Amino acid sequence: MAQGKENPPAAKPLGEMEVAVSRILRIGVLTSTVVIAFGLLLLFLRDGLAVAHVSQVLHAPPTAPAYPVSPGELLRESVRGNPAAIIALGLVLLIATPVLRVAASVFLFLREGDRLYAGITLFVLVVLLLSFVLGEAGV
């Protein structure tokens, strides 16, 4: 903490911060890529090259999600080897990555002793979580 005060923050680029944020994003992107690719591969292995449901489903508006939406059910179905659930799980990881990045940044700014930006980032996180709550209530 005391070390951060020695250099004027304006002149020094956020070296450590950038490495940490980049790493969080890379882990999120790689994990979701592997999970989505695995699910897609499983879908082809199971249904064969035809994958008949493509034409039937995609031209009509959605009636119900093709995957379980509750987190517990999504995990159970994924473990059971349901390709749609595995892909959906990978997509959830992908969607969660920017949110995790914001949450982690609050702590990263705090660790650097930067309360102003920790506060700014916390504000963004709260608004983001509020939008999830509002979204769910509005469905």
Place this chain on the structure above:
Amino acid sequence: MSGIAFVLVTFLSSVLAGIVGALLGLGGGVVMVPVLTLFLGVHIYYAIGASIVSVIATSSGAAVAYVRDRLTNLRVGMLLEMATTTGAIAGALLIGIVNPRWLFVIFGLVLLYSAVQMFQKRKEELPLPIEPDGFTRRFRLRGSYYDQALGREVTYEPTHVAFAFPAMFGAGLISGLLGIGSGAFKVLAMDLIMRLPIKVSSATSNFMIGVTAAASAGIYFLRGYIEPFVAAPVALGVLVGAFLGTRIMVRIRGVALRYLFVPVLAILALEMLARGIWG
């Protein structure tokens, strides 16, 4: 169309969307929605769901490199995200209250005007150096990065940040309300108002669009708009494309980016005007 052909076409067009998105700080919806709806006949709801996945994949995929290369200004991004996220909520609350047709027309005209302004700036590689104002100093927004194409370190000072706030609120508002165009408006606000180098504007917009989109993605997921069979090749293709886009970005000049930007802005503007006028 067989399943494998569908996946291949979707994957390849997503690679293109990822490249364009990573270069211009957009989500790639400008490529994905027409390909999916017009060419592949996918229902518009699934196309919107895939488009939001494409935004998030472009954002995170490109930011891995841009943040490390210091092209993304993290402080500018975080500060402006306050305005875009509140704008997105306001937009979502206004759905059903405000007639989107007028908004499409208004923002289409704003975009068209901005395209003209961007065209007039087409020869600008870097903004002229300026004295930092009080706001920039207080929030420590100065940044620098090593420009590989120019072969030197570039230092810059954002300006008029207080004016960029309402513009960013507007960008969030239309992405929440209309689900389109938020990346383009973010880049424009950073380029035309804050006078950041075009590469920094694009990379910082890229960083921000993922957060704005994540909020709506949760809702789309619950409603079943994110169909795994469409979204999987989109996500994988866009991630590959975003990675390629970041490699291209460091090698090309800012002016080349502007030449790519102007036609894309014009297409977006016309698309919005068309939706406003003909519904």
